[in-house]
Amino acid sequence: MAVEVSHEGPVLTIALDRPDQLNACTRELHVELAAAVKQARSPEVRAVILTGNGRGFCVGQDLGEVRADGGGGNDVRLRTLYNPTIRALRALEKPVIAAVNGVCAGAGLSLAAACDIRVASEHAKFVPAFANIGLIPDAGASYHLVHVLGYAKAFEWMTSGRHLGAEEARALGLVSEVLVPDALLEHAGERAQALAAMTGAAVGLTKRLMQQALHTTLDEQLELEAQLQGYAGSTPEYAAALDAFLDRSAAKRGG
Template sequence: MADVDVTRDGAVLTITLNRPEVLNALNRSVHLGIRDALEQARDPQVRAVVITGAGRGFCVGQDLQEFSSGAGNVADNLRRNYHRNVTAIRALQKPVIAAVNGPAAGAGMSLALACDIRIVADTASFVPAFINIGLVPDSGGTWLVRRLLGTARAFEWLTTGRKLGAEEARSWGLANEVVAADELAHRAQEVAELYAAMPTRAVWETKRLLDAAENSTFSDQLELEAVTQAEMTQTHDFGEGVAAFLEKREAGFTGAEVERTHPITVRNVDDLERWRLTTALRLPLALPHLYLVEYWGLVAVVVAIVNWFIALVRGRTPDAVHAWFERYVRYSTHVGAYVLLLADPYPKFRGWEGTYPVDVRIDPPARQSRWTIGFRLVLALPALVFAYVLGVVAVVVGALSWFVALAVARVPDGFQNLGAYCLRYQAQTYGYLLLLTDRYPSLSSGSGFQFEKGDR
């Protein structure tokens, strides 16, 4: 029996933690199961996700039996397992509903709070159990609890480890709704189906905007809303919503994405503002990232060779390899944007989607022609030459932007857009070469480009 059970009912995917004998405590197998399930949830046909637990518990956090022979490198375990899954939930472009059927303790509490909505059984409870064994909250617990409760109440609760019942959790704002235990599964499915019938892209963008608001100024948030709204007017669901309103009927939303002419796109929401100090020191600050890109690239060459043989036989890149290459291309783009002054925040080292102003989105793996796989390197040569030329252009633009940013603390819109265009073409080229897609890189500025910025 799998430690994580995944089922699909229409557009709703349900992920069930399935270790009821230990109240669904987390071990390596459960982490991998959640990771695979969240990859399945990226399917465009899935429009809402439910996470719940089997038996009488939701999840009581780390299985301490794994630590019986020593804790090992706890930080690496958190980064490799916990961080990856809670980040994937926040980055998932559809609503995630936690159906909390019993105790949610420790990292299990963080898992529930990482979800967008929490439907809670009247027998459920939330316990920040870390303090009880001399630890601090992890898996995003401090960030998530503070966001929901505010600093004062978050500190009190996390440092006392007090158990909160379902009704108290609802009154505090940790739970959206409390239902009888025997009605939880039905109610969670009902809420999930409600969201599955909504305009999925609009739901995701609202989720993304709220997350961005945690670190945005008011003016930055206004700009991000303007850019996002411009994109939303291009969706099928916007047209359907307006037509339904005018015709006085129920809208039939499909959740279809903005029509894109290439599977690899660049989303550019940079605000053009630059801090003079980090501009002056940009190259020294970027050195750790540049070393990592170089190292990751060397490993990627080896993986690409092995993947070429696999894809030649299977007709597609395996999901795990596709996800790894996807992060490499995205991370390289984030670093390139930082070095070339196309964005100002310091990049994260992970290459997760939605974490940088100049970001890359790559479609899930799909079948490709074995003929084009076999001759991929030869076919990619012209694109690689042009990508090199654009790289030189981007360096020149970056150098000019450096002088301008030092003088006026911002970069010209035209420079930033041209640099982003160069990075977009390079991302499409590397994606084509690494078998992320069989679509050839496009020179069209409208192909795979989303950077409407409005009046900046």
């Protein structure tokens, strides 16, 4: 097995599990990762953590497999293995937290960038890698990093090949928090559980709404807000939360 999947209540943790190879991506890993992301679509799952076992988060493509394939086929590999998984991660209407435990390089960086929230161990290292071997950012990196960092910062970093430590990644805005290694997964789990406990479909709908905001006009976004708010306001979860809020307010006034 190249991917380990575990549940804790409504939180699904997906751990890449080729620790001796720093979780480099092979066909086997891609197949199992795609199955895990499909499993995350279950209504019982309300938040997802993506991490790596061992010293690495993911160092991207296993280059030994590329050499065995004759050194080419990057476009086919992207279209058939990487891109479907990136699309599936973004299509999940639930939060995905990348818990970056170690080196995060190449397409591993692309995976982390496709997540909604990124937290990192003090030992994490972020490595663009692409330009260093004559390649371009792929698996969504050119898209997500521009939106996370802004064009100028993303371009400068991607073309420099410069390694970022965890604190520099936080300063740049790539990760939101840096933790001691032993606390990383526990903290990611606490954040995931808190998001999973939010009322109804609010978090998933907010993810959909904010993704659409990347390429819509203001008028289109205002209409989408109205549509999704109409749906959210019609759910039993909203009605229960509203009643509870009003009851608490009445109790405070009465006191």
